Every structure is written in C-alpha cells, then in structure tokens.
Amino acid sequence: MRLFGRSPKSDEATNEALTRTRKSFFGRIGSLFGGGDVTEELWESLEEVLIGADAGVTTTMDVLDRVRAQRPRDAEAVRSILRDELVAILEGAEAQPKGALWGEGQPQPEAPAVVLIVGVNGTGKTTALARLAHAYQSEGLKVVAAAGDTFRAAAIDQIKHWGERLGFGVIAHQQGSDPAAIVFDAVEAAKARGADLLLIDTAGRLQNKQNLMDELTKIRRVIERHLGRGPDEVALVLDATTGQNGLSQARAFIEAVEVTGVILTKLDGTARGGIVFAIASELGLPVRFIGTGERPEDLAPFEPGPFVDALLATPQAAEA
Numbered sequence: 001m002r003l004f005g006r007s008p009k010s011d012e013a014t015n016e017a018l019t020r021t022r023k024s025f026f027g028r029i030g031s032l033f034g035g036g037d038v039t040e041e042l043w044e045s046l047e048e049v050l051i052g053a054d055a056g057v058t059t060t061m062d063v064l065d066r067v068r069a070q071r072p073r074d075a076e077a078v079r080s081i082l083r084d085e086l087v088a089i090l091e092g093a094e095a096q097p098k099g100a101l102w103g104e105g106q107p108q109p110e111a112p113a114v115v116l117i118v119g120v121n122g123t124g125k126t127t128a129l130a131r132l133a134h135a136y137q138s139e140g141l142k143v144v145a146a147a148g149d150t151f152r153a154a155a156i157d158q159i160k161h162w163g164e165r166l167g168f169g170v171i172a173h174q175q176g177s178d179p180a181a182i183v184f185d186a187v188e189a190a191k192a193r194g195a196d197l198l199l200i201d202t203a204g205r206l207q208n209k210q211n212l213m214d215e216l217t218k219i220r221r222v223i224e225r226h227l228g229r230g231p232d233e234v235a236l237v238l239d240a241t242t243g244q245n246g247l248s249q250a251r252a253f254i255e256a257v258e259v260t261g262v263i264l265t266k267l268d269g270t271a272r273g274g275i276v277f278a279i280a281s282e283l284g285l286p287v288r289f290i291g292t293g294e295r296p297e298d299l300a301p302f303e304p305g306p307f308v309d310a311l312l313a314t315p316q317a318a319e320a
Contacts, residue, residue, distance in 0.1 A: 036075050043068070046082070053274030054243040059281040063089070083308055086277060090287070090304035093280035099233035099260030102288050109232045112144070112190040112198045114223055118216060118257060119237035120249055121204030124265040124291065126155060128237050129199045130162035131291070131299035132263075137168060138297075141196040146186030147172035148179040148219065149203040159201055166296060169193065179203070179215060180222045187226045200231070213256040220257055233260045235288065238279070240267045246275055250283050264302075265291040273311065276302075 032045050043064060050060040063085050072078045097103025101113050115132065119125050126149070133143045145168055149155035153175040163170035171186040183200055190198040200223075202216060224230050236259045238246040253259050262279055267290045276287050287302045 032075070038072055038075055038078060042075060042078065046078075050274060050277075054278065055274035056244060056247070056278035056282060059089070059278050062281065063277075079312070083312055086308045086311075087304045089277050089281050090302075090307065093284055093286040094304070096284070097260070097286070098258070099231075101232040102261060102286075109229070112187075112195045113233075114187075114198045114200065114227065114231045115233045115235055116200045116202065116216075116219065116223070116231040116257065117235050117237060117263075118202050118253055118259070119204060123204065123237045123239040123242075125149075125204065125237045126158050126162070126201055128235070128263045128265060128289075128291065128299070129159070129201050130166060131296055132289070133162070133168045133197075133199055134166050134296040135299060136197050137166065142194065143168040143197045143199060144186060144190040144193060144195040145170050146183055146198065146200040148182050148186075148201050150175055150177045150179055150182065151203045155201070155203070169195070180218045183219050183222050184226060187223065213252065216253075216257045230258070231260075233288075234258060235261055235263050236285070237263045237265055238275075240264050240273060240275060240290075243275055244278065247278055247282060250279065250285065254283065254285075259285060261286050261288040263287075263289045263291070263299075267291055276307070 032042055047060055047064060051057055066085050067078060067081045070081050072081055097106060100106055100109045117125050117129050129145060133145060136143050145159060145163060147156045147159045147170055156172050156175060160170050171189050173182050186198055220230055234257050236250055236253050262285050264287050267273055279285050279287060289299050290302050292298045292300050
C-alpha cells in the first residue's frame with residue numbers, strides 16, 4: 001500500500017513548494033559555482049548556505065567534509081558531488097524503513113493498515129490526515145479516521161468536516177473522552193466496515209509534557225492488543241517553518257511512540273527547507289510526504305532526487 005508513486009505532477013508541486021527556500025538560501029548556490037575555481041571562500045559560502053537553510057551544523061560539516069574528501073577539480077564538480085551527497089543522505093534514511101506501509105518492497109500489512117499521526121500543536125496534523133485520506137481514496141481504497149484529539153472540540157469538528165467533505169468515515173466521541181477508547185472503537189469499526197486504512201488523529205502536545213506523551217504509548221498498546229501488531233506507520237507531522245526546533249520535537253516523539261517517518265507541512269511557506277537533511281542524517285527518519293499548498297490534493301510523496309534538484313536549481317533556472 002505504498003502511496004502514489006512519483007509523477008511529473010508531484011515533481012512540479014515539489015518545485016513550486018520550494019520556491020521560497022531556493023530564492024532565500026539554496027538559490028545562492030548557483031552563483032557560487034560561476035567562477036569555476038575551488039577556493040576556500042567557496043567552501044565557506046556553501047557552509048553558510050546549508051546552515052542558513054536549517055540543514056544543521058553537524059549535517060552540514062559532515063556533508064562538506066565528504067565532498068572535500070573527493071578532491072573535486074572545479075566548482076562544477078563540487079556542485080555535482082554535493083548533489084549526490086545530499087541525495088544519499090535522504091535515500092539512506094529511506095533504505096531502512098521502520099514502518100510496514102511506505103517502504104519499498106515491504107510486505108503489505110493485513111487490512112486495516114493503521115497510521116498513527118502525532119506531533120506538537122499547530123503543525124497541521126488533522127489537515128495532513130485529510131490529505132492522506134484523499135490520496136488513498138483517489139486510489140480506490142476505503143478509509144476510516146479516528147478523532148483522537150479530544151482536548152479541543154474544534155479538532156473533532158474539523159476532522160468531521162473533512163470526513164463529510166471528502167467522504168471518509170470518522171469515529172468520534174465527545175470532547176474530553178478517553179482517546180484510547182476512541183481508538184479501540186475505530187479499530188473495531190475499520191474491521192467491521194472492511195476498511196483498507198485507519199488514520200488516527202491525536203491531540204497536539206508539547207514534547208515536554210510527559211503525561212500526554214504517555215497517552216500516546218497507551219494508544220499504541222490498544223492498537224497492539226486489538227490488531228495483534230502496533231501501528232504500521234507512526235507519522236510525525238513537522239512544521240517546516242520551525243526549523244531546527246523540529247529536531248528536538250522529533251527526538252521526544254521517537255522515544256514515546258517509535259516514529260517511522262515524517263510528514264513535512266508548510267514547506268511552501270518557509271525559506272529554510274534544509275531541515276529535511278538534518279531529519280534524515282541526525283535522526284535516521286525518512287521524510288515520506290511534503291505539504292505543497294492548501295488544497296486536499298496538495299500532498300506530494302517525497303522523492304530525494306527531485307527534491308535536491310529543485311533546491312539546487314537557481315531561481316532563474318527553476319522559473320524557465
């Protein structure tokens with residue numbers, strides 16, 4: 001049940017979403033290679049660009065050390081090697097899938113497949129859930145969602161609205177209900193309705209609130225008891241505009257619920273899209289999907305090669 005493969009349309013959406021990042025930071029790379037010579041100034045400028053785009057200091061230094069080690073003859077060779085190193089970071093995280101649903105060559109889980117969606121407040125979890133539902137429905141699959149965010153009445157209303165708008169079933173209780181009980185009912189409903197996929201929304205929570213993190217662990221145990229396995233994927237929704245703060249968020253969620261992949265939202269609204277390299281390099285997590293706009297269909301499968309190519313293109317080349 002690997003979701004919709006890469007297409008020219010998804011490449012175009014990725015390119016458009018990266019416009020701000022490219023114009024602000026990575027677009028400068030094009031001008032750095034104009035002189036042709038490999039100088040110390042070139043290395044310093046590359047370091048500044050990568051760190052400025054939120055690739056992270058550790059990741060940046062590691063990448064540039066590997067590029068230097070290959071002793072590129074000229075600036076164009078630096079560009080080519082840098083491109084390959086950045087792609088390798090992203091592909092390396094994908095090469096060892098932690099989940100059972102989105103990795104290449106993974107045996108398909110027994111229906112219903114379960115995706116647990118987690119993250120801090122304001123990252124766009126419910127909207128990401130709706131976009132996933134829309135994408136799977138577009139492939140002819142039946143989707144059920146669990147309104148596991150019971151702390152806010154607005155969250156329950158939001159997911160119900162998406163369900164009515166897009167045509168997927170929503171299992172919900174009243175505000176303040178036990179999220180684990182809702183997940184139990186949702187698993188039973190998904191099985192009874194013959195659903196292919198169960199998407200579980202959860203309350204936005206700060207990573208330093210231990211009681212709320214413990215609740216996620218409880219939800220996972222409910223899934224394990226009633227399906228005989230844990231969630232097939234645990235998708236951490238990160239807001240691309242938060243930059244390096246996303247790493248500390250990710251570490252806490254990895255510890256609590258064994259995150260298997262990342263959905264990166266609001267990529268179209270940030271000048272710092274380099275966070276994907278830090279996520280893959282420092283955390284070993286694959287970025288699975290990126291939000292590319294505001295519509296239900298504005299979710300693109302993440303593909304390392306096209307992503308890096310879009311970042312390294314100059315604004316002029318990207319607009320051509």
